[in-house]
Amino acid sequence: MKLTTSKGARALALVALAATVSACGLPRSGPNKREIYAGSVLNEGDAFIVSVNSRVTRATSVMPAYGFGAAFQSAGVVGSDLIAPGDVLAMTIFENVKDDPLLGNTGQRVSALEQVQVDGQGYIFVPYAGKIKAAGQTPDSLRQIITKKLDTQTPDPQITVVRAAGDGQTVTVSGAVTGQGVYPIERPTRTLTAMIAKSGGIAIEPAVALVRVTRGNQTGKVWLQDLYENPSLDIALRGGDEIVIERDQRAFTALGATGAQSLVPFESQTLSGIEAIAQVGGLNTSLADPTGVFVFRNEPAEIANTVLGRKDLRGDQRMVYVLDLTQPTGMFEARDFLIRDGDTVYVTEAPFTQWSKTINAITGTTTAATSLTTAAGG
Template sequence: MKSGAKQQIMAAQIRYFRRGAALTAIALTAACSSVPSSGPTAGQLFDKERVEASKIGFSIIDVSSDSIPAPELGELGTTATLEQLTANGRIDLLGPGDVLQVNIYEVGVSLFGSGMTIGGGGDRMDTSAKDQSLNGVTVDEQGYISLPYIGRIQAAGRTTDDVRRAIIAGLRGKSQAPQALVTVKENVTNTVTVGGLVSDPGRQRLSLARERILDVVAAAGGLKEPATQSTAILRFTRAGRTAETYLAQLVPGSAADLQLLGGDRIEILERARSFTVFGAAGKVSEVKFEKANLSLSDAVARGGGPDAQQADPANIFIFRYQQDAAAPDGEKPLVYRLDMTRPSSYFLSQRFMMHDKDVIYVANARANQTRKVVEIFNLLTSPFIQARAVTR
């Protein structure tokens, strides 16, 4: 090939390469501001939000031993509130709505049946005992029952033995050697209600054995899914006051395993909670958790952890609304920042407990932007470099 032709070819390559370089420079200029990423860096995250931050009133708090917030359901981890509902009371007293069975026994001439035998050689007195059963005797709203030949007898606030003696006293002088037996056929007053996530919810009658909370939960068939022994929440109501605690906190026969009184209500619950992960994490997702206390370290692990190629481990943020009576809406937005490049942060993250609806954001590393620009540069310039190498 002649030298003039070679010079023309090289001049054309140079012009082509310069044109490509110019286009590459334009592309890189645009790429610096529009490099694809999984989210902003820590600086980008807040530089543009200063005005909005002043409006909303949120602040950034570095996680330290002095700034770790209280667990969201911390009160459920103790039985102190439940123990405050301890009360003495009786479970053998009758009340409105109770249904009784009354058996009356008489000798000789009886009020509830004839005691005379007529004919067959003369009249004679039948001295055998007679039994009259009165079923379905209900204590009315005023606390009274009504019986033939006796009238109204107060039953509410009295035991069945008190009512038995009152019946005998009412029949004395009207019947010969009257006796009575009173039993509770349907108990409404001395019952508790068990509901929620138990196998057999409903009303349970209390006995003189003095059942406790765990006794009636077991009698209701125990827990049913999705509740488990570690996630079930006990809501206990007595006389208009309510306490909640994790059921696992109760020890059989302990002060928290209260002796039950009529009218107590027991409900087994489970609260579905979740947090969301964004940014340069292993996976962007909503993660549900059932544990009473889920630590930040566990939450980050469930989210896949910081991405080794993109994440800035020094800037892991937790966004949440914290209850604050002084805030206009009763909630104050807070942002916690965790620096995982510090060894102490790994200990602190185990004490930092997640709240429902928390948002974890793993910031992108600044170097990640530069790396992506270099990748784009290589992608755009490699064809020109290869073409030049081939034509040499």
């Protein structure tokens, strides 16, 4: 009878100790499901808590829209021989006189002008022909103009005009490319993809590469993969264009009972709930509650109204989306639900976890006390 009483007393003492240890606040990775649901609007909180299903997935599947405006797409390819300010021209003039040529020395019928610079206003200077507007002309049309001006001074001059490598029509390529620099628009590099290839190609993963083009006060941006897959996005370039290759800056935060807790960059254009969990090492099998995967997000009013079937919400709304991976279609819903920039993916701990921590704390405390007693008695 005394033995039974002693066992009962020890059990009561154990329960009391467990309650005491639990009340002291054991370490944990964040709020539990009950505490999250306590913040629901239904409980006079300030967040809408919504279970994810196919309707919710469709309503929230919104991704950044990138592309080039009409001004970019309607621009035709620049003529490869069109002269522009900054170009360098080479001219050769043949004169049909032997004794007293206009440009050369006596007996010199051929005169070469190898470095004729087109100035900032688009003009060049040719001896005896004077100042000529070269910008906007092709080499052939410029040849005809110079011939006409010299024809009255030397009989039947024969002239050739060659444009150098298009130094006046250049673009700047920078960012995550192999060879940053200023490149001329030449016949092989008159389009965006050709110019990227000319610069040596990109230096980051194609899946996270964005291509930004600035022309004057207009800017367009596309995914590199979309550029390669959609020929209509391969816009024609113009002198002065600035091309920047940059890494996608979107990221989400992973917290709770996951393999890692950190700020996680996107690794692709679209990222599903399942992929986000996989990126951080999956659920912690010794801690995680697969019924409690939460996505915290500030949702625009338009989407929030659609999700909740309302029309009265104004401004961004705090939304908490719940993924239950134990449901028959839970894995499919998590696979289809898209994570967005700035989301917080939080996995709660399983209910038994705190109890296990409590037992471990009690066991550790008891073991320590026994060791102290033994040492004192020794």
